[in-house]
Amino acid sequence: MTDGWNVRQPDGTAAPDYPPSSGSPNPSGGLRDPSYWWSDALRDPWRDPRTPTAVVVPVAPSAAPQPEPVAPPDAPDARRTMPLLLVVLVTALLAGTLGGGLGFALAKRAGVGGEGAFHTSSGTPPLAQRPADSLAGVAERLLPSVVTVRVSGRGGLSVGSGFVATADGYIITNDHVVDRVNNATVIFSDGSTSAAKVIGRDPESDIAVLKVNRDGLVPVEFGDSETIAVGDPVLAFGSPLALANTVTAGIVSALDRTIQAGEPGGQVRYYAAIQTDAAVNQGNSGGPLVDSAGRVIGVNSVIKSLAADEQQAGNIGLAFAIPINHAKRVSREIIDTG
Known part of the structure; x- marks a missing residue:
């Protein structure tokens, strides 16, 4: 066995320098072929025990450094927006607390709450109380x-x-x-x-x-039909189409309006009437027409309509009342003479 450093020729002479250079003649007269044995013998640490050895562990190539993130120029700065958000939050909390306290105080002052959400005051609601001189x-x-x-x-x-x-x-x-x-x-x-x-x-x-035959009745207050004027507000009371306790409003449209009424073949009646646009229909006849103070100034009697049939006649804003001065005089005569 030899490691190639003390190789001998067959005749016992030392071998020429090894490894032989490429192209050197061999014993057969040709060039000696390069040998893989000698080609790396001087560089192979395992061939020469005196050759220093080292184990080289390949190191993975280090990754390229990541670029530092850059915020867009219009992005909000958290350091600047945080105080603003805190101010908004505190303001909202204060406003909610103040509003709740104020609402509770007003509700208590108005008598709302304390007895359930559906509590109703035992007194008359203020909105139901109207001045006596209102309609x-x-x-x-x-x-x-x-x-x-x-x-x-x-x-x-x-x-x-x-x-x-x-x-x-x-x-x-x-x-x-x-x-x-x-x-x-x-x-x-x-x-x-x-x-x-x-x-x-x-x-x-x-x-x-x-x-x-009934006592304790409340009589109306009579007015003076000679003192009214066109444009004065009036109310008409009665039971139009049997709808009791109906009240309609209008104005005095004209005075001393001559009206002839009556059924064919029946009694013909003449009126120097008060004309009004207050809604008057069948069933209103005989009811009072009153002024804004609640004094009776006329007796609702006749309406004008476009309907040919009296039963189909309805309000078109043309109603007529007997002046109360005349009606009162006739009524007193009837009561006195029967």
Whole structure:
């Protein structure tokens, strides 16, 4: 065995320098072929024990350094926005606390809460209290004096209106409401009823007076129809189409309007009437027309309509009332003479 450093020729002589250089002649006369054995013998640490050795461990190539992140120029700076967010949050908390406290204080002051969400005050709500001189105040004061007049006759059941003239039971209405009958039924605003007797009538003036046996009635306050003017506000009371306790509003549209009314072949009536645009329909006849102070200035009697049939006639803003000065004079004569 040899490691190649002490190789001998067959004749015992030392071998030429090894490793032989490329292209040196070999014993057969040709060039000796390079040998892999000698080609790396001087560089192979395992061939020469005196050659220093080292184990080289390959190191993975280090990764390229990552670029430092760069924020976009318009991105908000957290250091600057954080104080602003804190201010907004604190402001919202303070506003909510202040608003809640103020709302609770106002609710307690108004008497809301403390007895459940559906607590209702035992007193009259403020919105239901109207001044006596308002239209609502006038209506509230006058309705107990307005009645519905129901009549059963040959033509069947008919309904009109009227109003209490005296505390002892005299009621004024239209003559055509109680035409050809001597008795009627009066229905008061509270729903109670009383039998009524027709004590007298004036067909030409279209005024009739009824009497009920009932005490403690509240009579209306009479006004002066000579002092009213066109444009004055008025209220009309009655039971249009049997709808009791109905109130409509309008103005005085004209004065001393000459109106002729009556059924063909029947009584012809003439009116120097107060014209109004307050809604008046069948069933309003005999009800009061009052001024803004609640004083009766007329008796609702006639309407004008485009309908050919009287039964189909309805309000078109043309209604007429007998002036109360005339109606009061006729009623007093009826009461005095029967």
